[in-house]
Amino acid sequence: MLRERTEVTGNCSVGVIIPAAGFGSRMGAAIPKQFLDLGGEPLLARTLRVFLQHPLVAAVAVVLPPEHLHAGQAQLLPLLESADKGKLLWIAGGATRQQSVRNGLAALPTAVSRILVHDGARPLVTTAIIDRCVEGIERHGAVIAAVPVKDTLKEAEGGTIVRTVDRERLWQAQTPQGMERHVLEQAYRHAEASGFLGTDEASLLEHAGIPVAVVMGSEQNIKITRPDDLRIAAGLLRQEDSAMLRIGHGFDAHRLVEGRKLILGGQEIPYHLGLDGHSDADVLVHALMDAILGALGEGDIGRHFPDTDEHYRGADSLRLLARVMELAGEKQMRLVNADITVICQRPKLAPYMTAMKERIAAVCAVAAEQINIKATTTEQMGYTGRGEGISTHAVVLLGKSGL
Numbered sequence: 569m570l571r572e573r574t575e576v577t578g579n580c581s582v583g584v585i586i587p588a589a590g591f592g593s594r595m596g597a598a599i600p601k602q603f604l605d606l607g608g609e610p611l612l613a614r615t616l617r618v619f620l621q622h623p624l625v626a627a628v629a630v631v632l633p634p635e636h637l638h639a640g641q642a643q644l645l646p647l648l649e650s651a652d653k654g655k656l657l658w659i660a661g662g663a664t665r666q667q668s669v670r671n672g673l674a675a676l677p678t679a680v681s682r683i684l685v686h687d688g689a690r691p692l693v694t695t696a697i698i699d700r701c702v703e704g705i706e707r708h709g710a711v712i713a714a715v716p717v718k719d720t721l722k723e724a725e726g727g728t729i730v731r732t733v734d735r736e737r738l739w740q741a742q743t744p745q746g747m748e749r750h751v752l753e754q755a756y757r758h759a760e761a762s763g764f765l766g767t768d769e770a771s772l773l774e775h776a777g778i779p780v781a782v783v784m785g786s787e788q789n790i791k792i793t794r795p796d797d798l799r800i801a802a803g804l805l806r807q808e809d810s811a812m813l814r815i816g817h818g819f820d821a822h823r824l825v826e827g828r829k830l831i832l833g834g835q836e837i838p839y840h841l842g843l844d845g846h847s848d849a850d851v852l853v854h855a856l857m858d859a860i861l862g863a864l865g866e867g868d869i870g871r872h873f874p875d876t877d878e879h880y881r882g883a884d885s886l887r888l889l890a891r892v893m894e895l896a897g898e899k900q901m902r903l904v905n906a907d908i909t910v911i912c913q914r915p916k917l918a919p920y921m922t923a924m925k926e927r928i929a930a931v932c933a934v935a936a937e938q939i940n941i942k943a944t945t946t947e948q949m950g951y952t953g954r955g956e957g958i959s960t961h962a963v964v965l966l967g968k969s970g971l
Contacts, residue, residue, distance in 0.1 A: 582680065583749070589631050589633050589634075611689065612640075616656075617651050620656070631659045631669070633660075634660040640658075657675050682748060684744040686743040690790065690791050693743075693744065697784075700783040711780065711781045712741055715785045716739055742785040751773065755775070755778060814865075816859040816864070818856060818859030818960075819855055819962075820854040822844055822851045823956060823957045826841060828843060833920070833923070833941065843957075846883075847873070847875075847880050855908065866895060890931050893931065903934050903965075904966060905939070906965075909942055909944060912945065913952055913955050
């Protein structure tokens with residue numbers, strides 16, 4: 569039963585069905601596997617968050633065991649504060665996966681024209697895999713995420729190898745599996761009419777004679793089925809979390825001289841001396857920029873804004889900070905927080921701290937609470953103690969954008 573292809577535009581919204589109505593008896597746990605702890609929260613919460621944060625996803629139907637529907641909702645909702653919880657629909661599952669997905673499909677808004685079905689027990693799915701599936705639906709009408717089989721496969725009978733299977737054309741099926749909505753509805757009607765029970769959505773489409781294309785999944789997009797799978801996922805998650813965080817330290821110092829404005833944190837501070845430098849000599853912002861560049865592995869401000877370049881003479885350091893933040897964005901990194909210490913005997917900086925934080929936070933596109941600035945003296949010791957200059961230390965934490 570072949571169907572005619574219809575064009576899907578980029579404006580069509582995506583509805584997601586998360587079948588999580590099974591118990592997972594092979595895990596040997598007392599609770600359904602989707603509620604087992606992974607990195608300090610139920611693994612289903614991690615699965616849901618990726619889809620809720622995706623800009624093309626309009627609705628997510630979470631299909632849970634009927635007896636766990638209300639308790640599961642109460643447990644998961646508080647963990648999804650950073651996501652758009654308004655997209656969530658809570659649905660009771662059926663006796664089979666096929667019926668559970670059908671229940672989820674019926675609950676999705678009629679305006680949703682593309683469907684993604686994803687196992688609740690695959691918590692390491694990525695935005696990139698979702699993107700490939702959505703693009704694949706537009707191109708082919710129906711797709712499945714999968715990875716090429718890389719192990720040698722043997723066919724055995726009665727414990728004895730019969731032959732070696734050619735793996736050249738074999739793929740290991742994963743989820744998401746995506747398709748135009750009317751295609752999935754057509755496949756369900758055909759399955760019901762013929763009494764067919766499939767193992768996944770692709771098998772339903774295949775049974776109805778509907779072509780399904782393959783898009784690349786990921787070796788890390790594993791399904792939690794047995795206890796070892798949970799340990800593997802936890803290890804992958806630890807590696808991923810450590811790769812998502814970068815720490816940087818910055819230091820700068822400038823001499824105080826006559827005839828210059830004193831600019832700190834983008835704020836002009838009334839004082840009879842100012843900091844000497846090629847730009848506005850904002851020692852606080854310079855240390856912050858160096859810390860961010862350090863976390864990015866991008867050298868220092870001298871490399872990006874050399875004092876031999878007349879273009880930067882008298883430059884507003886906040887504008888240079890904006891350039892550094894653009895570089896962070898290109899590397900898909902964002903500022904998590906910054907802790908800055910200004911070493912200054914005089915003038916007193918306390919009255920200007922709030923304005924400094926707000927100016928820096930605005931440039932870095934973060935809340936003011938994520939910027940901490942404090943000032944200290946050296947009890948009149950050294951060049952800062954004698955009032956000859958001001959120095960600053962900055963420490964930053966960067967994280968992956970969108971996480």
